Amino acid sequence: MSCTGDGGQRELQITAYLDGELDLAGVLDLERHLEKCPRCAELLAAQRAMQQAIGAADLRFRPTLPQARRLRRTLGAPPAAAWWRQPQLRSIAALLLVAVGAIAGWSAGRRWPAPGASRISAHPETLAHPETLANPETPAIAEQVLASHLRAQLSGHPEDVASTDRHTVKPWFAGHLDYSLPVIDLAAQGFPLRGGRLDYVGGRPVAALVYQAGNHLVSVLVWPAGRDAAPGSAAVASGAAAATSSRGFGLRRWTQAGMTWWAVSDADSLDDLVRRLRAQLPQR
């Protein structure tokens, strides 16, 4: 039980605090109060514990296969009878296709597969590409970036190296890639670094950094600029990040510090993260 006689105001404050919805003045006020009020501190501890338990449990209900099929029919979509219409299987198929594309690309002795060779045909209907991403190669890359993010989320462990310490993450990449990249922790800006993983995009291994944004994950994929077979990328080199969205996921691409950057997430705060990340990176 929290403070008596305040009409529940402290409890409301604690609620908003837990949800990250309290403004700075409110946070400071509450934190000062918590130091001298064991009852409120206890309430916060209990509710935070409960929130953690909810976060750890999977409470989401998903339609069964036949249900999903019927619902899609309502939408006017063709029935989801075929296996490639199941999102999970699609992502696995995407992974296989990317892997096959990568192997084919390497074994053919080419640095890059022919345009479209590694295009994820299992995601045919999903990609959006506004004018800013008009380069014909870019949608294929965008599909792979999104597939990388979805795959990582589905696997349940979105990072190969889980560490909030960039001094652990950076050397780990150094041991797995033929290029090095700037690794920035954004914990102070509200986006703690969770770790990194390796992925295949455009038929080559690339670095993916994983950030936490509230309840959502953000994948940031990084590789040397000019190696993504997208000559048009120079157009966005110094301008605003190119933006697109697909299936409720936002994608942002820009070039900075000699690298091509892709950020993908369903978090509303994606643009904020990109802005803060860009501010921390070398400008050239």
Next chain:
Amino acid sequence: MPATTIPFPLFRFKEAAAAREMPRDREEDRRRSRFEAVVLPHLDAAYNLARWLTRHDEEAEDVVQTACLRALRFFDGFQGGNARSWLLTIVRNTFYSWVAQHRERELDAPFDEEIHTVESAGGGPEAELLRRADAELLRQGFAALPVPFREVMVLREIEGLPYKEIAAIAGIPIGTVMSRLARARGHLQGYLIAHGAAGGRS
């Protein structure tokens, strides 16, 4: 983020095929394709909300199905804002009209907006007990919440939506979102302590 989504290859292919079959409905097919591209990504969220509100698989499907048909009817009025909010709002409203027809009593269940949390047993063990609550117990706890509390908890804790979006979906002020969440957490905490302890979980 730009709100317009331009569907990629398959749509063009499908549209072409459809156009060959019945050319006069081409415009309607385009509209359908656009609608599908907007709604499909949020179908799981729609089902999750409906399932938590109805607490029943088939009823949830009915509600989502009806909501989708309504959404298609209102689609021309959709200005390309937040598609998830838009769809979830329709799902919620569909649920309320459905429940008024089928389970009127459910909404009469008394609930008050006042805040009075459970009396704490004191000490740290309570937080420990809550932290160990498993999915089964949490599910029961969520299901036991009155609908107005359940919906804000599902949107906040399972969908991870910000207060502003929850307020828009539930059609209530942000302050009410906050007080309902506070109250819902008080309820849930009481439920978990009572049933967790009784169930022999420690």
